[in-house]
Structures are given as C-alpha cells and as structure tokens.
Amino acid sequence: MKELTYFVACSVDGFIAHHDGSHDGFSQDEAYLNDLFSDFPETVPTHFRDALGISSQNKWFDTVLMGRKTYDVGLKEGVTSPYTHLNQFVFSRSLPTSPDKNVELISNDAVGFISRLKDQPGQGIWLCGGANLAATLFAHHLIDRLILKVNPFLMGAGIPLFGGEIQQTALTLCDRKIYDNGVVRLHYRLT
Template sequence: MRKLVYYIASTLDGFIAGPDGADPTGPDGFWPIPEDYLQRLIEVYPETLPAPARAALSITDGGTHFDTVLEGRRSYEIGLRAGLSDAYPHLRHLVFSRTLGTSPDPAVEVIADDPLATVRELKQQDGKDIWLLGGAQLAGSLYAEIDSLIVKLSPMTIGAGIPLFSDRASFDPRSWKLTDHTVLKSGAAFLTYARAATAV
C-alpha cells in the first residue's frame, strides 16, 4: 500500500515558514539553500523540485519516491502568486480547498472533500508514495494518516512562525522510528522517520 509522506523543511525550533506564511526560500526569503543541500535534492528527491528549478538545472529524472503531491490552498497560492499554476506538472497534483473553486490549471485537481477520506482512497491505488507538501493546516488535518516523516532540518531558528502541524491536529502522541539520516557539511540534516506501531 502507498504511504503518505510528510516531506518538509523545518527549522530547529519546528517552523516551516515565517509568521506571514510566505515562501521562506523565495527572493525575499530568509532560508538559505546551501550547495550541498541543493545537490542532495537533485540526487535523491528530484521530483520534489518545482518545474522552473528542474528546467534551470536540466533535471529530467522523474524520481523514485513520489508520483503524487498534496497541498493546501495557502501553499498552492504561493506558487500562483509567483505565476505558477502547476509547480509540479511531472506529478499528479491535488490541492485541498473548500474556497478555491475551479482549478486555475487543468492539470491540478482541486479537492473540496474531506482530505482524510481522499488520502485513504489514494493509498489503495497503485503507484509510488504520496508527498504531503504542506502546509501546516493540511498536515494537521492529515496527522492521523501520515506514515512517514522526512524532515529537512535546517541549522537555524526563527523564534516564531508556521509550525510543522497546525492546531487542526488533535493531541495524539505518536512514536517515530528513525530509519535514515544524512547530515550535510552545511549543517542541514535529512531525517527519515517511520511511524512506530504504538505511541509513547
């Protein structure tokens, strides 16, 4: 069965973006992208790079981890503001929103239904794993269905911002087993966790 993987960058203090929710790696962002970090993405997770980056880097590798990406409206609108109606045309792209209405791009599926039910259905289908891109609201809604966490941990703190999970996640302690880790010279760490069978 396919797994739902929350593959996300986080600061040491557990934030995925600043308080305004803007792209922290964008032109006005505060989040540096070291060369070894970018190289790791290219070599191991090429499908998670958006189309403009893939084109600029001449990446044609479809990747081995994911064939579907899920995101919430707020995360999707970051791309829209940058002129990208589909940042991941090489993946099946689903956006969860009850307010967006018609999709701005024919290749992007806007889903107004319950994210949990949709993910449970997706897991039963054939294919590679499902990438939960974010944001925190959607991750909070899907907390119970996340099978794996891949945290790209940045060696920085920001003090306040958008947390890994929003308050849509109910209090539900879970244990995670570290299954892989890579620490880069720049200080970033790629940490892969599988959900353990029982909570702490």
C-alpha cells in the same frame, strides 16, 4: 498500498514557513541542494527542473498534496502547475476552482479522498506542505513517514509543522544525513 510521506523543511524550532508564507532562513547552499535534488528529483518544481537540467525519473513519489497556502507560494509568481511531473492535488475550502487543468482541487472530505488515493497502485504520496492538512492527516493515521530537512536556525514564530495539536507519537528513525551547511535530514516512520 501507497505510503504518504510528509517531506518538508523546517527550522530547529519546528516552523515550515514565516506567517506570510516566505521561507527566508532556509538553506540555499548549492552542494546541499544538489544532493537533495539527486535523492529526491521529483520534489523540484517543474520550472526549476527545466532551468537546472533535472530530467531524472521520479524515485519516491508520483503524487503531491498541497494545502492552499503552500500552493499560493507558486501561484503568486504565476506558477499554476508547480509539479507537472506528478499528480497534483490542492486542498482548499476557499479556492473556488483550480487555476490549472493539471491541478485537481479537493474542497471536502480530504480524509476520504486520501484514504482512497493510498489504495491505488503506484509510487508514494508526498505531502509537501500544509500544516493544517498535515494535522488532519496525522489525526486520521494517514501519514506513514516524516522526512524533515531541519535547517540550522530558529525562526521564532511562523507556520508550525502541524497546524494544531497532535497526539504524542513514537517515531522510528530510519535514516539521517548531516550536511556541511548544518542541515540535518531525518527520516522517520510513524509507529
């Protein structure tokens, strides 16, 4: 059974992006990014992989899930298939069709679709963004791991880690890494 990991950067106060979807304030430190890209090469968008010369095999994931707002970040820049090295799924009720043949649009029954996806063989599933999708998947106990890249700043307002109320849940810390730039990477398993 595939594990689903919500792997995302957030501010200390728990926001994954500003209201407009921008990511100002998140670390762009070269040493931090090089380490992150070494540990999780598949999380680097294809156009950056090519530019940075990253050709590593996928270590953790073979599938990426994106909410509509997450997908729109690249789409605004003309990137219609951000992760060609992964199976890509975008979840949206408002997007009429997928703008790219390599990105499958899921417009209903996200829970059923992801439950079936988790039963398939292969590497893990990466939820790279989508606060509303994360809240839905959490409510249906479909998230197995939470990996947070907690950046050392307070955003004050924005898009929260989960786009709605979630129930209190105990987490088990599996791993952690503290970077010189102040980012703390925390790996949790949901218990």
